[in-house]
Amino acid sequence: MAFATSALVRSLSTSASRQAAIKHVTVIGGGLMGTGITQVAAQSGHNVTMCDVSDDIVQKGLARIQDSLKRVVKKKYKDDPTAGQKFFDSTMENIRIDTNVERVAASTDLVIEAIIENLDIKQKLFSSLDKVAPQHTIFASNTSSLPIKDIASTCERQDRFGGLHFFNPVPVMKLVEVVRFGATSNETFQSLTDFGQAVGKTTVSCKDTPGFIVNRLLVPYMMEAVRMLERGDASAKDIDVAMKLGAGYPMGPFELTDYVGIDTCKFIMDGWHELDPDQPLFKPSELVNKLVAEGKLGMKSGEGFYSYKK
Ligand SMILES: CC(=O)CC(=O)SCCNC(=O)CCNC(=O)[C@H](O)C(C)(C)COP(=O)(O)OP(=O)(O)OC[C@H]1O[C@@H](n2cnc3c(N)ncnc32)[C@H](O)[C@@H]1OP(=O)(O)O
Numbered sequence: 587m588a589f590a591t592s593a594l595v596r597s598l599s600t601s602a603s604r605q606a607a608i609k610h611v612t613v614i615g616g617g618l619m620g621t622g623i624t625q626v627a628a629q630s631g632h633n634v635t636m637c638d639v640s641d642d643i644v645q646k647g648l649a650r651i652q653d654s655l656k657r658v659v660k661k662k663y664k665d666d667p668t669a670g671q672k673f674f675d676s677t678m679e680n681i682r683i684d685t686n687v688e689r690v691a692a693s694t695d696l697v698i699e700a701i702i703e704n705l706d707i708k709q710k711l712f713s714s715l716d717k718v719a720p721q722h723t724i725f726a727s728n729t730s731s732l733p734i735k736d737i738a739s740t741c742e743r744q745d746r747f748g749g750l751h752f753f754n755p756v757p758v759m760k761l762v763e764v765v766r767f768g769a770t771s772n773e774t775f776q777s778l779t780d781f782g783q784a785v786g787k788t789t790v791s792c793k794d795t796p797g798f799i800v801n802r803l804l805v806p807y808m809m810e811a812v813r814m815l816e817r818g819d820a821s822a823k824d825i826d827v828a829m830k831l832g833a834g835y836p837m838g839p840f841e842l843t844d845y846v847g848i849d850t851c852k853f854i855m856d857g858w859h860e861l862d863p864d865q866p867l868f869k870p871s872e873l874v875n876k877l878v879a880e881g882k883l884g885m886k887s888g889e890g891f892y893s894y895k896k
């Protein structure tokens with residue numbers, strides 16, 4: 587009994603100290619994913635600073651968060667607008683914006699990186715943060731496809747590094763993949779899992795394999811749809827209708843590729859193709875390359891497989 591009690595106390599205090607540990611979160615990248623992650627972390631009471639490369643981008647990101655938060659409030663507090671306004675205000679009060687990542691990271695508990703899907707740029711960012719962040723700070727990447735081990739390779743804090751992979755749109759999608767590689771400590775993995783749950787998501791545990799669970803299945807499916815279009819087997823519209831009505835997917839593969847960002851899908855496939863050139867599922871697509879070269883990146887640029895221009 588004495589053992590059970592002390593074990594209980596220990597487990598409670600460990601979990602309390604873990605929760606107490608992650609109070610301030612730094613989200614780097616104020617694009618599609620960074621804004622969503624900032625929002626859910628702030629909604630759940632964390633102090634969050636969202637960083638990007640320019641004032642203009644962080645301001646736009648903040649406006650996107652406000653729009654999305656209004657949708658959440660409308661749904662969650664439809665019978666109590668006063669409580670809704672209070673929730674809106676307190677969430678926004680939890681958010682700061684900045685363009686100096688080193689300054690922010692010097693006093694943070696958790697860094698979540700959500701910048702462009704490029705290994706070199708991510709490594710450079712983490713390498714500079716590793717020099718200024720406190721000892722206890724955990725680093726996590728929201729990468730869709732890059733090995734966490736490679737992103738972490740320029741850092742000393744290998745044991746305090748993992749993956750936190752959110753899904754788009756973050757305020758709506760209920761999953762977070764928590765990724766560990768060989769050096770990730772049990773404490774770090776547990777803290778990242780606790781954080782994922784604290785922001786209201788269901789977590790699954792993933793090894794550091796290409797695409798983790800969801801993207802390893804989802805991205806090749808999206809690219810197979812592009813190849814089907816390239817062969818002239820069916821139109822984008824018909825493929826989308828078919829997958830929505832025939833397979834029950836909320837979006838067809840072209841709608842989803844436009845939603846995720848055609849550039850992001852290209853970065854993912856190019857990286858995997860380099861790792862495994864013989865895998866036909868990872869073959870680059872001429873159509874995707876052409877759209878990206880033309881700046882047609884999907885919804886975020888106003889045009890992709892479909893046009894979103896008003
Ligand atoms: C690439 C990677 O690494 C990983 C990835 O993220 S892969 C992509 C994963 N994401 C998906 O597969 C998304 C698939 N699509 C969907 O689930 C749905 O189409 C969708 C949730 C995006 C939109 O749903 P919809 O029913 O078509 O549209 P809509 O009615 O506008 O939205 C549904 C609800 O979500 C809410 N919502 C949608 N987007 C939102 C946002 N950005 N912020 C807040 N709320 C949002 C809406 O307010 C709406 O709420 P109500 O039910 O109260 O009306």
Ligand SMILES: NC(=O)C1=CN([C@@H]2O[C@H](COP(=O)(O)OP(=O)(O)OC[C@H]3O[C@@H](n4cnc5c(N)ncnc54)[C@H](O)[C@@H]3O)[C@@H](O)[C@H]2O)C=CC1
Pocket residue numbers: 614615616617618619620637638639643687699700701702703704707711728729730731751752753754845846847850
């Ligand atoms: N788009 C999606 O559906 C999903 C994307 N991801 C991953 O999340 C990450 C971000 O993707 P998105 O938000 O879609 O991209 P995005 O293009 O919308 O936003 C990226 C942001 O990062 C900023 N940025 C680039 N370099 C920076 C730096 N050195 N410091 C600070 N900010 C910098 C850019 O200015 C831009 O605002 C990528 O790794 C992507 O693979 C993960 C899940 C889903």
